[in-house]
Amino acid sequence: MNDVRRPIKAALLQVHSLAGLALALLWAVVGITGATMAFEDEIEASLNSHVMRVDASATRRLTPDELIARLQSAGDFGRPSAVTMASDPSAATRIRFARSEGGARPSSVYVDPYDGHLLGSPRGEDFFAAVRKLHRWLLLPGDGNGIGRKITGSAAVCLIVMLITGPVLRWPYRARSVKMWLKPNLGLRGRGLHRSLHAVIGTWVLPVYLVMTLTGLWYSFEWYKAGANWLLARPQAADAAMQPKPPRGAAAAAGKGEAKIEAKAEAKPLAFDRVWTTFLQQENNDYGRVLLTLPAGAGTAVRVRSWPRDSSLESVRDEFRIDAVTGRVISSDRYADKTFGERVLAGVLDIHRGAILGWPGKLAFMLAAAMMPLFAVTGLLLYLSRRRHRRLARQPMGHLVPGE
Template structure:
């Protein structure tokens, strides 16, 4: 290797080591919380299997507004913000509530769709909500509007630099070294073993870490999101998504009009018919009458593969319809970013592989610190033994 090549590699090693030391704990926290959430859906469904199903009846299920009225008459609940309805006559209705005046969100409820009887509070919901906030925003106040969002994004950018620099440092000089490049030498000990584990296993998980970071940046930086939308979406879709929101007129608050679910629900039933398996209806968070409805088809296996509608709750008119089948390949990639981020697009084997890769992050932190300390020790000049010193030394 040339002298310039040695200098470049030495510089990359310094960058790789410094970033690793600075970001080690933060990356471990983000990775381990992500690993915990890998099979969240399966765990929550298992924990709540007894309250998610009801016995089908011959009588029709209640309309959403009637269900909310009966629910409020039976128990003291807060303002209903959203509910998940299903085409399955044996599926319970999942009701979610808006935040109270203190900013806390009451626990959701599973409700019998035929008589609004409360079946129970879902177990595991609060735990995974806390883990999710820790993973995305580090529990920093403000959640998505706080500094935690930018900090996790900076950590992701740092990890990308570490991955690229680590790949360059590991690149084999000859093709014959590839086998050694991908096979850890477990017969070594000390520094040699640490280096082998850090480098070889890091090479195995490098593609997964790149996918995780490149998709995770979507949730941290608006400039990154806008760039991805511009790159992968059709021009008209890109322009619509990047259109800034119009500010409200100062001193002229919009009147708050009470809205319900029924008209929008009836419109969705008319439009989707028997093609959907479940639908999430979300009331507007502020002034306005337009509901957001996410609808999943019966053949859908991914949470992000869904249609999305905006329907006026007063008139029942469709304001917009964003159907998954009509998206381009790039727009489908954007729609599935979350499932790509966690490996769900590859089914449960993909989720398992991504979970294991995330769980291995502490290995790289520990071996990286040990390699750094041993490297400093090797660079330290040897001290002469005291017993061999002579006068004047």
């Protein structure tokens, strides 16, 4: 039986080693950047408490368009593209801006929701934006539409191969021994220590890496997203998820009236207030935080995402598309109406970063991601020591030539 296993393990070792050598640096970059973003929200909140909080007041808070008008009277900040508002009376309003003609996006700003005066731009925003682009697209041209997205996705597929071959290669003689699987032998030195750290810590983080990889593929390949939607979502929900812009059937329902609306939109920039009024009616003024985003291209459908007061998860939200000109609700997607599978799909990002388990989960996923360079280093050392061992083992053969 051992004779049968030996060539299989030798082949798996070659696959494991070559894939690891080729992609170790890429995986290390993705791991470090992912760990850096694990507590992004908490870090930004700590750095920017002076601009994110205001003194609560009984005064009426301004509407989105009123805030934008007062901000623009203070200077030229660019064309507003999104507004984030909160029900908390001490929370500032955040305004984001569209990209300039050169492709650069101005920094967002916080404004006082009561009088609209500028509080300042958040610290760390540009840093985390760069880290996110490096994590997802390796800073390559095209961002989500470029080659970087496919490279990181292909690397994720290869990492799944590593996660499968790793336990097979280290399968111990005492397979039922928990100590053998989970306790590194720190008394070893050199190659033995490297192998123990590589194998045992790899066993610790394997479930986390598997979750990270399977959820990360969601952002890399449309076929993967389509398959997940087909498997977990109802047919109508899957169709809506794969074709969010425009909403399914919206163009046919609107008919010629839609063309008139677009003509009006071209004559006058889209505004938020009509959308804001419709949203408050939809949610009965019961929300914790809401993000209103203007369409990037042609059209009048404003995307509205609403999070409840008692949740810190990105996935627990209601989503609407509301016409900015008429105030008509084009589509409504409420979290309470989702099936279990659809909630899993909505929570891909929270699962990917461990937030679904609260801050302990985020900490565990951060530490696991930060360990990725360890496998790059120990894997390289093991490969070099293995080559050196083979070379030394072959040297005495030269002295067995007859006559020497």
